[in-house]
Amino acid sequence: MDLKSYLQSNIDRIDQALQQYLPEESVLPQSLHKAMRYSIFAGGKRLRPILAIASCEAVSGNPDHVLPAACALEMIHTYSLIHDDLPAMDDDDFRRGRPTNHKVFGEANAILAGDALLTEAFRLLADPRYTQADPQTVLQVIEIAARSAGSQGMVGGQAVDMESEGSQIDFPTLEYIHTHKTGALILASVQIGGLLGGAEKGQLACLTRYGEAVGLAFQIADDILDVTGDQTELGKGVGSDQARGKATYPAFMGLREARNRANELCTLAIDSLVEMGEGADPLRLIARYIIDRSN
Amino acid sequence: MDLKSYLQSNIDRIDQALQQYLPEESVLPQSLHKAMRYSIFAGGKRLRPILAIASCEAVSGNPDHVLPAACALEMIHTYSLIHDDLPAMDDDDFRRGRPTNHKVFGEANAILAGDALLTEAFRLLADPRYTQADPQTVLQVIEIAARSAGSQGMVGGQAVDMESEGSQIDFPTLEYIHTHKTGALILASVQIGGLLGGAEKGQLACLTRYGEAVGLAFQIADDILDVTGDQTELGKGVGSDQARGKATYPAFMGLREARNRANELCTLAIDSLVEMGEGADPLRLIARYIIDRSN
Numbered sequence: 001m002d003l004k005s006y007l008q009s010n011i012d013r014i015d016q017a018l019q020q021y022l023p024e025e026s027v028l029p030q031s032l033h034k035a036m037r038y039s040i041f042a043g044g045k046r047l048r049p050i051l052a053i054a055s056c057e058a059v060s061g062n063p064d065h066v067l068p069a070a071c072a073l074e075m076i077h078t079y080s081l082i083h084d085d086l087p088a089m090d091d092d093d094f095r096r097g098r099p100t101n102h103k104v105f106g107e108a109n110a111i112l113a114g115d116a117l118l119t120e121a122f123r124l125l126a127d128p129r130y131t132q133a134d135p136q137t138v139l140q141v142i143e144i145a146a147r148s149a150g151s152q153g154m155v156g157g158q159a160v161d162m163e164s165e166g167s168q169i170d171f172p173t174l175e176y177i178h179t180h181k182t183g184a185l186i187l188a189s190v191q192i193g194g195l196l197g198g199a200e201k202g203q204l205a206c207l208t209r210y211g212e213a214v215g216l217a218f219q220i221a222d223d224i225l226d227v228t229g230d231q232t233e234l235g236k237g238v239g240s241d242q243a244r245g246k247a248t249y250p251a252f253m254g255l256r257e258a259r260n261r262a263n264e265l266c267t268l269a270i271d272s273l274v275e276m277g278e279g280a281d282p283l284r285l286i287a288r289y290i291i292d293r294s295n
Numbered sequence: 296m297d298l299k300s301y302l303q304s305n306i307d308r309i310d311q312a313l314q315q316y317l318p319e320e321s322v323l324p325q326s327l328h329k330a331m332r333y334s335i336f337a338g339g340k341r342l343r344p345i346l347a348i349a350s351c352e353a354v355s356g357n358p359d360h361v362l363p364a365a366c367a368l369e370m371i372h373t374y375s376l377i378h379d380d381l382p383a384m385d386d387d388d389f390r391r392g393r394p395t396n397h398k399v400f401g402e403a404n405a406i407l408a409g410d411a412l413l414t415e416a417f418r419l420l421a422d423p424r425y426t427q428a429d430p431q432t433v434l435q436v437i438e439i440a441a442r443s444a445g446s447q448g449m450v451g452g453q454a455v456d457m458e459s460e461g462s463q464i465d466f467p468t469l470e471y472i473h474t475h476k477t478g479a480l481i482l483a484s485v486q487i488g489g490l491l492g493g494a495e496k497g498q499l500a501c502l503t504r505y506g507e508a509v510g511l512a513f514q515i516a517d518d519i520l521d522v523t524g525d526q527t528e529l530g531k532g533v534g535s536d537q538a539r540g541k542a543t544y545p546a547f548m549g550l551r552e553a554r555n556r557a558n559e560l561c562t563l564a565i566d567s568l569v570e571m572g573e574g575a576d577p578l579r580l581i582a583r584y585i586i587d588r589s590n
Contacts, residue, residue, distance in 0.1 A: 023446060028455075036446065088403045115413065120446060122437060123437075123442055143421040151324070156324050159324045162404070162407070
């Protein structure tokens with residue numbers, strides 16, 4: 001199979017679904033919906049929703065049934081980017097080559113657009129028009145999404161990251177930041193895709209190992225790209241982590257060792273799927289693709 | 296029945312439950328959990344959770360079954376206060392007589408504490424340890440909570456409020472702000488309490504009329520207090536709306552007419568419950584109490 005066309009066809013499908021799920025710009029308050037849509041349609045890679053869809057397919061589920069939840073995960077991811085870019089946080093002016101949300105709509109609107117996207121994600125997850133699974137499973141999905149995004153997940157990772165900026169941190173703290181800030185929502189995407197695809201317990205355990213490995217590998221690859229990458233691939237200034245005194249894997253263990261670690265995690269991810277058939281091929285290729293960005 | 300002791304015993308019960316549901320300050324990241332708890336335990340009136348409990352009781356439901364959802368509503372309310380107080384929004388230094396969250400923990404932590412409280416609310420709503428109703432009803436509760444808090448509810452009201460500051464607005468815009476910014480979550484609290492109490496369709500319709508009326512009455516009373524009240528009751532500086540150029544009911548129709556309007560709404564709220572027995576007495580007394588604060 002061709003990963004590139006798999007990714008592109010899913011990006012199209014996700015973008016179309018997001019168009020449908022998000023309130024139109026003409027809906028009041030217009031400025032708020034405009035701000036929400038600006039960041040949602042800013043050309044993201046849609047990694048989290050694609051992982052949810054691919055995980056659903058890996059357990060022979062119907063990908064249409066996971067599409068709303070996949071879009072909800074992208075809303076959660078986008079809200080976190082909007083808030084991370086705020087002046088009080090990372091104070092970034094550009095994201096994916098475009099001015100950040102608060103640069104275009106002002107700080108108040110950016111805060112509110114993030115709040116609204118997070119809230120809309122949960123509304124969508126519970127929306128009776130779109131939920132196909134049994135209600136008990138949908139509740140489980142909501143719980144996983146909220147746990148992964150909350151104070152002991154993504155927000156927790158960002159809080160520790162902010163606290164640590166400019167100060168010497170130890171390796172466990174770096175791992176905490178990476179597994180929480182980025183890893184948790186990636187893992188949740190894989191688990192949610194599996195659950196809504198009807199995964200059995202054993203399959204869920206395999207997907208969980210895959211999600212953990214891929215989540216950390218993705219962040220290490222991002223760290224590596226910050227040192228070596230070009231701005232287009234990264235979507236932000238090269239060396240910006242370093243300039244900001246952020247701890248990274250290459251800073252801790254050198255570039256070569258960081259690459260080794262990412263490759264090991266990639267292998268671990270693929271090995272986790274050994275008992276799954278060719279329906280899991282997209283997941284396998286995505287694991288490789290995540291690393292290749294930084295190799 | 297004595298409203299004061301009813302309110303106090305419910306405040307105690309809600310505070311105890313929030314202590315249980317929220318991660319301890321010792322849980323990592325400690326600074327984040329400290330910030331979340333600081334604002335949750337800042338001496339709020341717990342109006343929304345109490346309305347949820349009272350609505351549950353009004354339809355002969357078991358109040359224990361609504362307690363987690365009631366606490367989730369308080370978390371959503373508290374997150375909105377933290378974000379509203381931010382420098383980019385209302386830029387308030389004090390709330391309920393104490394320094395606001397960002398004054399104590401810094402802007403980044405305040406943004407994240409708000410984000411985490413909102414997320415934690417949905418985690419709690421879906422938490423299998425606490426949900427007593429059938430999963431279908433729980434999903435309905437989550438959808439109502441998210442809709443009322445989102446871009447076409449509370450956050451939408453705040454967005455229009457921010458946009459309108461310092462400029463001349465018309466009466467429909469003022470009503471939009473009030474019914475969305477404050478009214479939506481109050482209405483949701485009443486509806487969620489009814490739903491989890493097992494309300495029938497007709498009872499839910501009555502509760503909805505009650506919730507709409509009380510939600511608007513509460514905000515008009517708040518407007519009146521801003522002109523006439525003392526700082527203790529209000530928890531913020533008297534005249535602060537005026538100073539900030541915020542539109543209020545008294546500014547539009549004068550103090551006497553605003554009071555009349557609030558009283559009318561209070562009567563309407565109580566009349567909505569005419570077919571309910573004495574189990575709805577707390578709701579009746581709360582409607583009166585909301586107005587009396589400003590009379």
